[in-house]
Amino acid sequence: MEMTSRFSNFDSEVDGKNCDGLVNHNGETMEIRVPLSPSVKRLCPIEGGNLYRLRDRKFLLEDKKRLCSWALGTAVLGIMLMILHAELCPVVYQPGSVYALSINGLISFSTGCLLILIIAFHYKDIRLFISDHNQVDWRIAMTSNRVLGISLELIVCAIHPVATYLRPDMGNRLGEKSDGNSSAPLCLSSSHKEVMLDVELLLSALMFLRLYLVHRAVLLHSKVLLSASYRSIGSLNNINFTFRFVLKLLMNQYPARTLLVFIMFFWLSASWMLRLCERQEQVETGGMGTALWLIAITFLTVGYGDVSPHTSCGKVVCLFTGVMGVACTAMLVAVMTKKLALNKGEKHVHFFMMDIQISKRIRHAAANVLRECWLLHRTTQEKENSGEVRHHQRCLLEAICVFRHLRLKRRKLRDFASEMVDLSKMQMIMCDLSANWNSSYHELEQRIISMEQKLDELSRSFQSTSELLAQALHHSRQDHR
Numbered sequence: 001m002e003m004t005s006r007f008s009n010f011d012s013e014v015d016g017k018n019c020d021g022l023v024n025h026n027g028e029t030m031e032i033r034v035p036l037s038p039s040v041k042r043l044c045p046i047e048g049g050n051l052y053r054l055r056d057r058k059f060l061l062e063d064k065k066r067l068c069s070w071a072l073g074t075a076v077l078g079i080m081l082m083i084l085h086a087e088l089c090p091v092v093y094q095p096g097s098v099y100a101l102s103i104n105g106l107i108s109f110s111t112g113c114l115l116i117l118i119i120a121f122h123y124k125d126i127r128l129f130i131s132d133h134n135q136v137d138w139r140i141a142m143t144s145n146r147v148l149g150i151s152l153e154l155i156v157c158a159i160h161p162v163a164t165y166l167r168p169d170m171g172n173r174l175g176e177k178s179d180g181n182s183s184a185p186l187c188l189s190s191s192h193k194e195v196m197l198d199v200e201l202l203l204s205a206l207m208f209l210r211l212y213l214v215h216r217a218v219l220l221h222s223k224v225l226l227s228a229s230y231r232s233i234g235s236l237n238n239i240n241f242t243f244r245f246v247l248k249l250l251m252n253q254y255p256a257r258t259l260l261v262f263i264m265f266f267w268l269s270a271s272w273m274l275r276l277c278e279r280q281e282q283v284e285t286g287g288m289g290t291a292l293w294l295i296a297i298t299f300l301t302v303g304y305g306d307v308s309p310h311t312s313c314g315k316v317v318c319l320f321t322g323v324m325g326v327a328c329t330a331m332l333v334a335v336m337t338k339k340l341a342l343n344k345g346e347k348h349v350h351f352f353m354m355d356i357q358i359s360k361r362i363r364h365a366a367a368n369v370l371r372e373c374w375l376l377h378r379t380t381q382e383k384e385n386s387g388e389v390r391h392h393q394r395c396l397l398e399a400i401c402v403f404r405h406l407r408l409k410r411r412k413l414r415d416f417a418s419e420m421v422d423l424s425k426m427q428m429i430m431c432d433l434s435a436n437w438n439s440s441y442h443e444l445e446q447r448i449i450s451m452e453q454k455l456d457e458l459s460r461s462f463q464s465t466s467e468l469l470a471q472a473l474h475h476s477r478q479d480h481r
Contacts, residue, residue, distance in 0.1 A: 053131050060128045064121060065220040071117040072217045075210035078110040078160065082207050085161075086276060104161070111160045114210070118157055122150050157210055161203045201313060205273050215243040222246045255335040263299075263328055270321050271295045277313035294318065299325035351413060358410045365403040372396035 085103040093099040129141040224230045224241055234241055250258045275291040294307050298321045309315045342350060376392040 057131050060124050063124045067117055067121040068217050068220050071114055072213040074110050074114045075213055078107055079207050081107045082204055107160050114157045115154060118153055159203055159206045161200050219243045219246050267295055270317055274314050274317045277311050295321055298322050301325055354413055358406060362406045365406050368399040369403055372399050
């Protein structure tokens, strides 16, 4: 923003560093342009115009999606290497061998790559926040919740088994091999203390926490976030496109597929974690088949009691499995209820046919009431046996009760059907009614205007008639005189 001033007879020189304009020493009028806002150096290219910001926003979203995919792939790779190492170490190769160190090194390398990808993802997220809010300082985006979330993610992604690197006696590895200790339940040598077994077990199980990246990948790869129409309509209705919203859409569109994938994945992962927990005790639940059976009966809340976990870790896994089984059962019941429920058209057809059938039964019941009334009246008039009169009275009361019951049933059916009125249809009916009311109002207004005109004409005719009568009376009085 600049301000332009005009002066006359100005003889002093103008410093070119602070002002832009023409300097004339002949006393003529000149212009001096003074900038009111200091020039600020732009820190990043996303602070340009709206079109550049939209373009940069699109590129940043694509970068976030790509980084999230790589991070999820790296996390899954680390988990698979951990499972491979836990399964092969006691059987194929010995603890502390080159193969064990190589696989542990690959796990650590994948963990480092995962941490770098997480940092890069949040860097892109901060740039996207700056672009959306038109800010220039990245420290504005670093709120306490964001910093806490980033720190928690880095801690979760950094968890991996490190007991191999903490072994105190690397020189006694060959001697331990010769002592016949190769049947250790986990990939640890016998020189480790009991606490190292628990730490190795805990770190191996906690690596599954990296799968929180699945919900982020599902959100970033969903059509809801990538569609401009979804975002526009959602912003008008104050809808936040979070993972919860995307999960609701998936449960509405593909409920059976979503539940099946989740249940199968949870079943396999929980069974392997239970096997990992129970393997150190060398019990029957340490086998994969028994673990699959125990997780299945716990998930379905059956609990036959033939097998049970022996370790604290296994009990925690079974407890969590039972909770998830109850939640999945509730979702399955909701999905089945929705699938078995009638849609709007089917309900309209069903209630229409039910109403026709009840109307027929009501007519038959009314006819029975009239017949029983006539029979009772005829029996009473003929003065026959009193037992027959009581019989017809009893039949009349039963016919009246049936008639009332059918009328009540039809009333309930119509009340229930009236709750299913289509809102769009009601809106169209109300629009038609309002249009009819407007047309009727205009017609009434025209009629009122025409009546006012006629009343004006009548008033003028009455006035002229009164004047003529006055003149006639005046002439008659003169003639009489």
